[in-house]
Amino acid sequence: MDRNLQIDARVQETCFHGRHINPQIFAGLTSADGWTLEQYEARGGYQALKRILLGADGKPPMTPEEVIAEVKASGLRGRGGAGFPTGLKWSFMPRQFPGQKYLVCNSDEGEPGTFKDRDILRYNPHIVIEGMTIAAYAMGISAGYNYIHGEIFRVYERFEEALAQARAAGYLGDRILGTDFSFNLNAHHGFGAYICGEETALLESLEGKKGQPRFKPPFPASFGLYGKPTTINNTETFSAVPWIIRNGGQAFLEAGKPNNGGTKIFSVGGDVERPGNYEVPLGTPFAKLLELAGGVRYGRKLKMVIPGGSSAPVIPGHMMMDLTMDYDAIAKAGSMLGSGAVIVMDETRCPVRSLERLSYFYSHESCGQCTPCREGTGWLYRLVHRIEHGQGRPEDIDELDRVAGNIQGRTICALGDAAAMPVRGFIKHYRDEFVHHVEHKTCLVPTSL
Numbered sequence: 001m002d003r004n005l006q007i008d009a010r011v012q013e014t015c016f017h018g019r020h021i022n023p024q025i026f027a028g029l030t031s032a033d034g035w036t037l038e039q040y041e042a043r044g045g046y047q048a049l050k051r052i053l054l055g056a057d058g059k060p061p062m063t064p065e066e067v068i069a070e071v072k073a074s075g076l077r078g079r080g081g082a083g084f085p086t087g088l089k090w091s092f093m094p095r096q097f098p099g100q101k102y103l104v105c106n107s108d109e110g111e112p113g114t115f116k117d118r119d120i121l122r123y124n125p126h127i128v129i130e131g132m133t134i135a136a137y138a139m140g141i142s143a144g145y146n147y148i149h150g151e152i153f154r155v156y157e158r159f160e161e162a163l164a165q166a167r168a169a170g171y172l173g174d175r176i177l178g179t180d181f182s183f184n185l186n187a188h189h190g191f192g193a194y195i196c197g198e199e200t201a202l203l204e205s206l207e208g209k210k211g212q213p214r215f216k217p218p219f220p221a222s223f224g225l226y227g228k229p230t231t232i233n234n235t236e237t238f239s240a241v242p243w244i245i246r247n248g249g250q251a252f253l254e255a256g257k258p259n260n261g262g263t264k265i266f267s268v269g270g271d272v273e274r275p276g277n278y279e280v281p282l283g284t285p286f287a288k289l290l291e292l293a294g295g296v297r298y299g300r301k302l303k304m305v306i307p308g309g310s311s312a313p314v315i316p317g318h319m320m321m322d323l324t325m326d327y328d329a330i331a332k333a334g335s336m337l338g339s340g341a342v343i344v345m346d347e348t349r350c351p352v353r354s355l356e357r358l359s360y361f362y363s364h365e366s367c368g369q370c371t372p373c374r375e376g377t378g379w380l381y382r383l384v385h386r387i388e389h390g391q392g393r394p395e396d397i398d399e400l401d402r403v404a405g406n407i408q409g410r411t412i413c414a415l416g417d418a419a420a421m422p423v424r425g426f427i428k429h430y431r432d433e434f435v436h437h438v439e440h441k442t443c444l445v446p447t448s449l
Contacts, residue, residue: 014276015119019292022255023279024243024263025236029123035158037165040126046171048245049130052137053179062245064095067138071241073249075261080106080197080234081309081338083327092221093139093231102225103136103144103185104232106202110149110194112310112361113341116265116277117235121148122155124239125162129185131238133172134245136183139231144185146235147202150192159187194365198413199232201367212367213413236265236340256282260326264337268293270344271300282326289325289342300346304429308338310358311418313425314351335425350445351430352437355422356384362419373416376407380423387434390441397434401427 020026028034028043040046052062062070072087093101105128109117120128132144148156163185166172174182188206190196196205200214203225224230240262244252253261260282266289269275273294280289286305296302302317307325313335315323323329330337345354359381368374383400386392404420411417427434436444 014115015123017274017276019274020279021284021288021292022263022281024252024255025120025124025127025239025265026277026279032123035123035125035162037126037162037169040124044246045126045242046130048242049133049171050177051245052134053177053181064138064140067134067245070244070249071138074240074244074252075249075256075259076237076240076244076252077260077327078234079236079240079264079340081111081311081336083337086233086237089221089233090135090139090231092219093141094222094229095140097140097229100143100226100228101139101141102228102230103132103139103141104199104202104206104225104230105132105144105146105235105238106197106199106232107146107148107235108150108190108197108202109152109235109339110192110197110365111339111341112358113267113269113306113343114309114339115267115269116340118149118152118155119277120235120239120265121152121159125159126166127239127242128159128235129162129166129172131241132185133176133183134241135231135233135238136185137181141231142182142184144183145188145206145225146185147188147190147196147206150190153189156187156189163187193367194361195367195413195415198415201413202232203230212369213415215412257324257326259328264325264340266325267339267341268344269341271297271346271349272344273297280325283324283329286320286323286325286342290321290344293344296344296346298346300348302344303347303349304345304351306335306341306343306345306422308336309341310343310361311414311421312336312338313421314354314429315425316429334428348445350443351426351433352384352388352443355426356381356388358422359384359419362415366415366419370411370413370416372407372410373419376403376416377419379403380407380419384423387437390437392434392438394438396438397427397431 055061068090076086077083195201196211198213201211205211220230256262263279264282265279278292304314305320327337363377363381366373366377404423407416408420433444
């Protein structure tokens with residue numbers, strides 16, 4: 001088979017594999033041509049927006065307060081990484097603010113291991129548009145932007161096509177569906193910098209400035225885009241909203257578990273037979289998720305898992321097999337659900353080498369604004385690089401932990417924490433392998449595997 005066809009087949013496999021469990025966002029999606037407005041409407045698309053603005057089944061239109069109450073009841077938490085309650089965030093928006101307010105979708109998906117948002121935008125873009133329009137109505141907002149990661153330009157073009165379809169059908173623009181509600185949504189092409197995924201750096205970039213995080217407070221809800229009140233949510237968060245309105249917040253909550261409502265898309269990658277995006281209810285056992293992904297590749301043993309993208313601390317495989325995939329269970333185990341990127345590593349993987357690659361990434365992507373992060377991330381990388389290449393000293397391991405401790409909690413944004421937490425996680429669980437590297441100048445992982 002032609003190599004390009006093989007690659008394309010693997011891409012198609014990312015979400016069209018039919019192994020989701022009770023999907024909500026990917027429900028009814030069976031092929032790459034299901035992204036159009038016609039196909040989305042056939043799957044029940046824009047019914048939630050019509051229910052809110054026009055009423056349905058003998059029920060009157062919903063008020064903005066009722067929409068926010070429904071989202072609060074759903075237990076929906078931010079799917080971008082922080083896991084903040086979405087309904088609560090929406091309630092922060094000042095309802096009676098006299099000037100312009102903004103709604104922003106964070107589609108700057110740059111977390112290593114994460115590839116869910118691009119699949120949503122490419123294969124189901126209208127669900128994002130509908131979710132954002134509902135959010136705009138709930139908060140009294142008339143202008144919005146979707147900031148799309150700079151390195152997925154075809155996805156950006158696809159979203160622009162979907163926007164044009166929605167405008168032509170009367171789902172976007174002035175007087176939506178003949179009502180007094182207007183909402184204008186535009187796509188914005190990002191610039192490929194990881195730091196622009198941080199919400200205030202994203203706002204700076206949207207304004208045409210260098211993408212560097214802002215001091216908080218003030219928070220975006222009071223001083224955001226162009227100094228105006230702004231609400232920012234992740235792509236997957238907005239995508240969950242139409243289902244909540246159609247089926248009710250309580251049904252969404254019951255689809256997951258308490259404090260962890262609904263489904264979550266997990267980007268499962270690394271040493272698995274079937275890498276891809278898997279939409280499953282929150283609270284699904286990790287063992288089941290691993291089974292959906294075909295198990296560990298080549299029948300090897302599971303060694304370690306990073307459960308929430310590269311910034312989440314690693315969890316040993318035997319511990320991970322006893323956990324469920326939800327915010328609270330993963331946090332209790334000392335890590336984070338984060339963006340939902342599940343990086344699986346088998347017995348052939350060396351934690352020192354893995355950390356070297358992660359440390360290089362964070363050193364490269366630091367914006368340089370904060371001294372602890374600017375200097376510390378480079379320091380971490382040089383220390384790990386030294387250990388990995390047989391030049392480590394006994395004191396280097398404690399030095400790694402000390403430098404990470406001096407970065408964590410001392411920066412404007414969370415990139416410093418994201419760089420420090422993997423270091424501390426790897427040392428905590430795999431210190432013996434770091435010691436072996438220092439003492440024997442070689443890797444503990446057998447080369448014959």
